[in-house]
Structures are given as structure tokens and as C-alpha cells.
Amino acid sequence: MxxxxxxxxxxxxxxxxxxxxxxxxxxxxxxxxxxxxxxxxxxxxxxxxxxxxxxxxxxxxxxxxxxxxxxxxxxxxxxxxxxxxxxxxxxxxxxxxxxxxxxxxxxxxxxxDISSQARLLGVSTKDNGAWLDALPAASLGNLLNDSALRIAVGLRLGTPIVTPHRCICSEWVDARGYHGLSCKKSRGRKSRHSSLNATLKRAFASATIETELEPLGISRTNGKRPDGVTLVPWERGKMLTWDVTCVCTMALSHIAATSTQAGAAAAQAERKKIGKYQNITQDYLFRAVGVETLGPLGPGASQLITEVGKMIRQETGEVRATEYLRQRFSIEVQRGNAASILGTAPATANLDQMFSVIRPPVSAVC
Structure with a gap:
């Protein structure tokens, strides 16, 4: 039953x-x-x-x-x-x-099945299950909608979650929908990145630390900017900058590593980010925030969440601040996964086009 x-x-x-x-x-x-x-x-x-x-x-x-x-x-x-x-x-x-x-x-x-091995390792980490421990309250922003919950459960258990179809990038999407988690053309990819940065910004604000997203004046040699920077010193008089990256646990380029070690893709992505932002480390503290689509956090992400959680606890007295922040981060990943998988489907007709099927357009009166 x-x-x-x-x-x-x-x-x-x-x-x-x-x-x-x-x-x-x-x-x-x-x-x-x-x-x-x-x-x-x-x-x-x-x-x-x-x-x-x-x-x-x-x-x-x-x-x-x-x-x-x-x-x-x-x-x-x-x-x-x-x-x-x-x-x-x-x-x-x-x-x-x-x-x-x-x-x-x-x-x-x-x-x-190497993908099942990677999935079981990924979902067995503490970080991945944090969304299941969160209080599902809409007022707290923790409530997953029906579609996101279905996809989150399906990804965790490895069940079919979509009908096999052709992605908007022309690649084939199987019933488990893994392609959407890494497809660069999926319409949900940007929303996941933005929501994770917004979560970090709100967390810093709870710790009374002002931040700025997409700051000007802090760039790599190629002109790309980090995702955020604190407006007050973080440590030893230096401002903290961070850059979020969400990588697919099941991607062909990562699955060999993630099938043997949980969080391997997130750790590798963080190392790449650190190398790309090497030129700003003389003036700023840089943190790479790596997270995988199945939930595991990279060392840098886990450390930053712990540090910010402790500061929120000192400011508010909430003893579970770190755990709440970890839960919210996990929830945003699940929402992003759902948006990414659903974003592989071709664009549907708008409301006017749909209603014209059931209601013929009014012809002009001569």
C-alpha cells in the first residue's frame, strides 16, 4: 500500500x-x-x-x-x-x-550499467538528500511543484521520467532524461545557475554581508567576470569572489570518474574554475562553487556553505542555519534539473495559437 x-x-x-x-x-x-x-x-x-x-x-x-x-x-x-x-x-x-x-x-x-553506478554513488551523499529533509513550505520557498518533485524522485531512483524524444539541439533524449542535464541549448540551464547565485546572495545578506552579482571591474584575461563579490572584506582585508558551476554527474566526460567516486565531477570543475581565475587571487579571495546535478557538492562549495552558515548562526542564533542553507541549495539544484530536462522539448504553441484550434478566428465584417 x-x-x-x-x-x-x-x-x-x-x-x-x-x-x-x-x-x-x-x-x-x-x-x-x-x-x-x-x-x-x-x-x-x-x-x-x-x-x-x-x-x-x-x-x-x-x-x-x-x-x-x-x-x-x-x-x-x-x-x-x-x-x-x-x-x-x-x-x-x-x-x-x-x-x-x-x-x-x-x-x-x-x-x-555505469550510469546506475554513478547515480547510486551520487545520491548516497549527504548533500544530495538535503532537499528531502527540507520543510516543504511555500512561504519558505522550499516547495517543489509537482513536475519538479516527479523529476527529482525519478532521477534519484533511476526511473523513466520523459518520453524519448529529439532535443532542440537535435540529440536524442532517452526515457531517463539525462541529456537535458548537460545540454547547452536546454532552456532551463540558465535558470539553475541564476537561482544558485541568488541563494548565495540571500545567504550572505542573512549574515549581514552585502554582495554584488556579476561585478564590474573584476575580470579574467578573457573579460569574463565571476558570479559575485562581497562588498566588505572577507578575510585578511580581501574581498571574496565566487563563481558557481553546475556539472552533470551523468555526462560522458564525467561518468567514468563519478561511477567510482562521489562528487568527482564537482571537484574537477572547481579545480578548472580556480585555474581560470588565477589572475585575480592577488587582490581577491576566490571560491569555486561546484555542484553536480545529482547533488554532490565540491570541496569549495561545501566549505563556503559551512562558513556562511556559521556566520548566519552567529548573527541570528539559528543553530541549524548551515543545514537550512544546504537544503535550499539542494532544492534549487532539483528545480534546475527539472527545468533543464523539460527545456529539451520543442517550444509549444502560445495560448493564442492553442485557442484558435478550438475557437475559429473572427472574420472581418464587410
């Missing part, structure tokens, strides 16, 4: 393998919607051992006898040794091996 409800709410076709992933915790690449069937054994065993002292005082309760059948089934499922006696009252000790069994199964299924 839970699986059917999830499929209906997200408008995603969830297969048996997809459901195994969806029922994993967010930190393991799932949606955090745990399977009752897989939670039953850990919950029962932990409950039984947690009341051992009280139960033995009332009856002749022996947990090893009472839980024998359940323990044998748990060992069959996990192929693991029983937890230490003193740790058996903690559900996590029983649940973790069950989770790892599912993770191992998904990894084995992905061995023949």
Missing part, C-alpha cells in the same frame, strides 16, 4: 528494484520511506531485548529462547553475526545490517 501511495503521489512508476532503493534511509540514497516488512524484525528484536530486565523479574522470560526464530530469520536475511548482547536493545544494531543487504543488492544490480 505504501509503495502504491508513493507511486501515485510522485507520479513515478516504481518497480521492485526502485522500491528497494526508495525504502532505504535518505543517507543511503533512498527516500526515507521505510518498508514495514524490513523494519519488522529489527523492531521486534530490539523491543524484546530492551524489556529483558523487567520481563525476567515478572516471568521466566528468556530472550534468547523467545527470539530464537526471529534471530535465525534475521541471520538468514543479513548473513551477519548477531550483535553483542549489550547492544541488542538498540534497533539500529539490528537495522543497519538489513539496510546494508539492500545496498549491496542494488550495487550488484548496477554492475552492468
Amino acid at each position: 505504501i509503495r502504491e501511495c508513493l507511486s501515485a503521489i510522485t507520479n513515478v512508476n516504481i518497480t521492485d528494484v526502485n522500491w528497494v532503493q526508495a525504502s532505504l534511509p535518505v543517507a543511503e540514497g533512498g527516500l526515507g520511506i521505510r518498508s514495514i516488512e524490513k523494519l519488522a524484525l529489527p523492531a521486534f528484536l530490539a523491543s524484546a531485548y530492551s524489556v529483558t530486565r523487567l520481563a525476567t523479574e515478572i516471568t521466566d522470560f528468556d530472550p534468547e529462547v523467545y527470539c530464537g526464530t526471529a534471530e535465525a530469520e534475521w541471520q538468514r536475511v543479513t548473513e551477519a553475526d548477531l550483535p553483542a548482547v549489550e547492544a541488542r536493545k538498540f534497533q539500529k544494531m539490528w537495522d543497519e545490517p538489513v539496510i546494508q543487504t539492500s545496498v549491496k543488492m542494488l550495487s550488484e544490480k548496477a554492475q552492468s
Whole structure:
């Protein structure tokens, strides 16, 4: 029933393998919607051992006898040794091996598909699942619309999200829609970049640090400007400049690296940005902010979010400021992914053209 409800709410076709992933915790690449069937054994065993002292005082309760059948089934499922006696009252000790069994199964299924390997690694990072932990409130700007939610869930689980079609760049887009995440002609590409910079600007403002986007007077030798600069010194009297880059985890140029190491594409993109802006580092502090379409952040992006989050906490007293900023960054990536994938479709007719089909144009009266 839970699986059917999830499929209906997200408008995603969830297969048996997809459901195994969806029922994993967010930190393991799932949606955090745990399977009752897989939670039953850990919950029962932990409950039984947690009341051992009280139960033995009332009856002749022996947990090893009472839980024998359940323990044998748990060992069959996990192929693991029983937890230490003193740790058996903690559900996590029983649940973790069950989770790892599912993770191992998904990894084995992905061995023949390099894109699935990259996807599983990418979605298993803390940064990728941050959007799932955010409070879905429209007043906070955290609410994904139906289309963005469907695509975010589909990309995470590796399910079909579009009908195969020809992109506006003439390349073929398969059912998983990965081409749109890296297509330079997709209409959603610029919106993702702009929204990430706008998020950083608002974060700096929350820390009472004024910034300017696309600043004049700070350019590389080719005339291109960084995405933003602080108007007050950041460190040792130097202003901070940054430049955001969002790279596709599944791009052919990156997938060999991202299928073996999570965040490899973001880290590589940051190194390239640092090299391009080498000529301004004498006068400014430069931070490359690299993020992948499947969520992993580069070292520079993670460091900047942590630093700005700490400053917001000092200014506002909000202890979860860093986590909230990480969530908002993750949400903007998901919105950008949806816009990029949908942006591969040919432009539709405008309203006037559509209405003319159902309402003939009024002819002039002679």
C-alpha cells in the first residue's frame, strides 16, 4: 500500500528494484520511506531485548529462547553475526545490517550499467538528500511543484521520467532524461545557475554581508567576470569572489570518474574554475562553487556553505542555519534539473495559437 501511495503521489512508476532503493534511509540514497516488512524484525528484536530486565523479574522470560526464530530469520536475511548482547536493545544494531543487504543488492544490480553506478554513488551523499529533509513550505520557498518533485524522485531512483524524444539541439533524449542535464541549448540551464547565485546572495545578506552579482571591474584575461563579490572584506582585508558551476554527474566526460567516486565531477570543475581565475587571487579571495546535478557538492562549495552558515548562526542564533542553507541549495539544484530536462522539448504553441484550434478566428465584417 505504501509503495502504491508513493507511486501515485510522485507520479513515478516504481518497480521492485526502485522500491528497494526508495525504502532505504535518505543517507543511503533512498527516500526515507521505510518498508514495514524490513523494519519488522529489527523492531521486534530490539523491543524484546530492551524489556529483558523487567520481563525476567515478572516471568521466566528468556530472550534468547523467545527470539530464537526471529534471530535465525534475521541471520538468514543479513548473513551477519548477531550483535553483542549489550547492544541488542538498540534497533539500529539490528537495522543497519538489513539496510546494508539492500545496498549491496542494488550495487550488484548496477554492475552492468555505469550510469546506475554513478547515480547510486551520487545520491548516497549527504548533500544530495538535503532537499528531502527540507520543510516543504511555500512561504519558505522550499516547495517543489509537482513536475519538479516527479523529476527529482525519478532521477534519484533511476526511473523513466520523459518520453524519448529529439532535443532542440537535435540529440536524442532517452526515457531517463539525462541529456537535458548537460545540454547547452536546454532552456532551463540558465535558470539553475541564476537561482544558485541568488541563494548565495540571500545567504550572505542573512549574515549581514552585502554582495554584488556579476561585478564590474573584476575580470579574467578573457573579460569574463565571476558570479559575485562581497562588498566588505572577507578575510585578511580581501574581498571574496565566487563563481558557481553546475556539472552533470551523468555526462560522458564525467561518468567514468563519478561511477567510482562521489562528487568527482564537482571537484574537477572547481579545480578548472580556480585555474581560470588565477589572475585575480592577488587582490581577491576566490571560491569555486561546484555542484553536480545529482547533488554532490565540491570541496569549495561545501566549505563556503559551512562558513556562511556559521556566520548566519552567529548573527541570528539559528543553530541549524548551515543545514537550512544546504537544503535550499539542494532544492534549487532539483528545480534546475527539472527545468533543464523539460527545456529539451520543442517550444509549444502560445495560448493564442492553442485557442484558435478550438475557437475559429473572427472574420472581418464587410
